[in-house]
Amino acid sequence: MPTNTNRAELRDFLRSRRARVSPEDVGIPATVRRRTPGLRREEVAQLAGVGITWYTWLEQGRPINVSSQVLDAVARTLILDAAERDHLYRLAEVPQPPVISDPPTELPGHLDTVLEALDPLPAMLVDARTDVLRWNRAYAALHPALVSAPPGKRNTLWQLFAAPEGQPRIVNRDEQAPEAVAGFRYRYSQNAGDPRWQDFVARLRTASPLFSRLWTTHDVAPPHLCDKRYDITGIGEVSLRATSMELTDHPGVRLVVQTPADRRSRENIDRLLRQATHL
Known part of the structure; x- marks a missing residue:
């Protein structure tokens, strides 16, 4: 009423x-x-x-x-x-029925300019299902295996639970995992009728026993970004704080920028970028 x-x-x-x-x-x-x-x-x-x-x-x-x-x-x-x-x-004040989201339309080229301008901060464009759509040089240096993965696995949730070889280890995964799954279910409930979402969940449950266990809890919460701490081989630990901004002309697509949380992390990111430049 x-x-x-x-x-x-x-x-x-x-x-x-x-x-x-x-x-x-x-x-x-x-x-x-x-x-x-x-x-x-x-x-x-x-x-x-x-x-x-x-x-x-x-x-x-x-x-x-x-x-x-x-x-x-x-x-x-x-x-x-x-x-x-x-x-x-x-x-x-009537709950809306599930909405099947259309795949993101072709993103305009000027967004690449925005991503490039954010270097040396790692930045990406990500959709509601957490598929990574575009990224800049710093993000590619931090996540080389992710950006080179096939579209079905080029996904931040997949990275968290079924990270391929070559990805940096997420130090605080145990802290982030339940929150990430609850936030993902919040978006999933709005797209539960979409076979693409259903297929992704089924594949991730097969690939990750941890995700499968957390999925069965049915915990749900509004998505929010958390600090991620990475352990990068040959570089050391990097703590990054994420900031997310919705693109008004592309519903469901967000610009996510990762900012070093401390001086050591900033220095290690700089080292990682210098190393990537010489490869």
Whole structure:
């Protein structure tokens, strides 16, 4: 049941969206001149397949029960885009059904310039499933086996639980592992119907008994970034603090920048980059 504040917002939002849709937009012939622009309430109710009284109460913000199926019908009738549909669900305080995420579209070239400008800080672009999409020189020097892995394993969660040979050892993996799995399940629940996510989980459970055990706990938490401590052969320990920024024009894609947490880590990163330059 929406709160009083949300009911008022819901009322105003539905009225504004109804006024925006012309009869011609939904296949209703314009026969007589209308006093107000847009659709009438009874037209929205008829097109959405709901009762006129029920829709009137919804638009008036009355305390009625609302289902996701009915909200979807109203959203289609009012020709809401994805952002408006999400807004409608939030105002009605109805949990959204799982959303199958589309694969990230081709990323524009200027993002490579951004990544390069962040050197010597390791930086990457990563999607909701933690697949690594792009990276800079410093990230490649820190994770050579990861960036050269095939797409199905070029993934930070795969690195944490089934790191291939040549990857730096994550010193604080026991601390990070439960948090990483809980955060991943939070995103998984929004994409549970997507066979790509299901396949990834099945492969990782086979590859990592630890991941499989943690997955069966069903722990879930909003994702958050933690410090990672790496032990790099021939270099020493490096502690990195991650900062994540969403790309507004590519939903689900994040820019993650890793910053040395102390002087020793910064010096070791510099040594690693000098070593990589001479290879």
